[in-house]
Amino acid sequence: MKAIKFGNHLAAAMLASSALIAGSATAVNAAEVVIASYGGSFQDAQSAAFFEPYAEASGVTVTGTTGTGYAKVKAMVESGNVIWDVISADGAAYESEVKEGLLEPIDYSVVEAEGIPEDLRKEYGVGYIKFSQNLAWDKDAFPDGLTPEQFFDPEVKARRVMLGLPYYNLEFALMADGVAAEDLYPLDVERGLAVIDRIKDQLVGFKSSSDIQAFVQQGEVDAALGPNGRLNNAIEAGANWAYGWNGSVVAVEYWSVVKGAPHAEEAMKFINFAVQPEQQAELTRQIPYGPTNIDALDLLDPALAETLPSYPDNAELGVVLDSKWWNANLETVKERWDEYVLQ
Secondary structure (H helix, E strand, C coil): CCCCCCHHHHHHHHHHHHHHHHHCCCCCCCCCEEEECCCCHHHEEEEEHHHHHHHHHHEEEEEECCCHHHHHHHHHHCCCCCCCCEEEEHEEEEHHHHHHEEECCCCCCCCCCCCCCHHHEECCCECCCEEEEEEEEECCCCCCCCHHHHHCCCCCCCCCCCCCCCCHHHHHHHHHHCHHHHHHHCCCHHHHHHHHCCCCEEEEEEEHHHHHHHHHCCCCCCCEEEEEEHHHHHHHCCCCEECCCCCCCEEEEEEEEEECCHHHHHHHHHHHHHHHHHHHHHHHCCCEEEEHHHHHHHHCCCCHHHCCCHHHHCCCCCCCCCCCHHHHHHHHHHHHHHHHCCC
């Protein structure tokens, strides 16, 4: 796991939360927890805000790995070869994992999550961040900015990249085509694909979040739809880019425990640690995703708060992804999406 130097904020957060893990092993490496996420700058931020402070405060061996997703969780559980304990799951994946019975119930006698809205304290997961997919552009190519309508205008020549997922992309395309946020669902899938098809020959491809950040930083694209946090990190790394909130699609990420997890008890203790305000605020300092714990907002610089998906002025310009709709329709839409991508 990548070593990250602790800053003053992180050291204070770690000390403030150490009392919350009383009862964990005090001897180094006395217990273990394996956490699956997505890699890249997001997982680096998770490591700095969650993994390393928890390991330091508890003496538990924390192993961060990549590849989290519905298909892999399903394969693990069905094969009986579960090697992950905690997973980070986006709303659509979470709903599918719940539907398939792939998760352990959250033990709320261990996980103290009173600062998190009730609708995000679910039976099988705790919502811990709000993030968004945003339109971004190279400021050299588009000094006056870029609108969602222009992103899908074939007359606006640009090397574009989009996410390798049907969700987010379809919502973004439909809003760019004039569909109001309140009228998005049920999604008109064929209309959304037709909008994307206008500029498909200018797409570098449908890529992962980490690939999108790399493309932005390396100057391989001129416009992108990607996660606000990764876009922000690319800009901080020197990319002369900007991103906006028009047409943004906001989603919730959950901590969950895989059914049959080999270290389920330790997994609950880790989740308890990770949903506390100090740790959530530290994640936001590392990467600008919005905390769900209302007490974490008070720990943030107001200037940082204004960059978050949950900031009211930003939230008004986009839509919250309807994970329940995707739970009911993902399989069908994914088949159509995969067919379209390969055409």
